[in-house]
Amino acid sequence: MKPEKRKTANRLYVFAFVVMAFTGFGQMPLYNRYYLSDVPGMGWTSNYALTHVIHYLGAIFLLAFFAYKILDYFLARTKDYRLTGAAYARIALLSGIVVTGILRVIKNLPDVSFSPGFTLFFDVAHLGFMMTYLMCALVFFISRRGWIAL
Numbered sequence: 001m002k003p004e005k006r007k008t009a010n011r012l013y014v015f016a017f018v019v020m021a022f023t024g025f026g027q028m029p030l031y032n033r034y035y036l037s038d039v040p041g042m043g044w045t046s047n048y049a050l051t052h053v054i055h056y057l058g059a060i061f062l063l064a065f066f067a068y069k070i071l072d073y074f075l076a077r078t079k080d081y082r083l084t085g086a087a088y089a090r091i092a093l094l095s096g097i098v099v100t101g102i103l104r105v106i107k108n109l110p111d112v113s114f115s116p117g118f119t120l121f122f123d124v125a126h127l128g129f130m131m132t133y134l135m136c137a138l139v140f141f142i143s144r145r146g147w148i149a150l
Contacts, residue, residue, distance in 0.1 A: 019054065019058045020059065027052065056105075059105075082149055089140075093133040093136060100122045104123065
């Protein structure tokens with residue numbers, strides 16, 4: 001992938017992830033509880049249904065983006081670069097986020113019922129994977145550990 005296309009893809013990825021994190025925390029009643037929704041222009045943050053739809057749309061975008069990047073890596077693979085250790089750590093955490101997110105979507109289907117303990121487990125796991133990913137992404141950003149090494 002050309003450097004300018006890679007930069008655009010990286011910006012889209014970061015923007016989508018910020019939206020996902022913001023709307024994900026909006027699924028918990030944090031924004032209304034801590035008066036963020038009282039800030040002018042932020043009233044929509046207390047609307048659970050709206051943040052839910054935005055979160056699902058963001059998930060669709062990110063899953064499509066991941067599929068594109070995976071196909072791009074394997075189909076157009078050159079020996080010019082390789083994945084770094086930081087990339088493998090990110091992939092593992094993203095896999096956990098995706099799997100627990102899919103379980104959360106399945107839980108929300110009308111005819112599906114999970115036990116309360118299992119539901120709590122993957123809800124907490126989803127949040128845990130996300131928080132760990134955000135912390136790792138920050139550490140990797142500060143230490144300049146990218147996804148690929150040339």
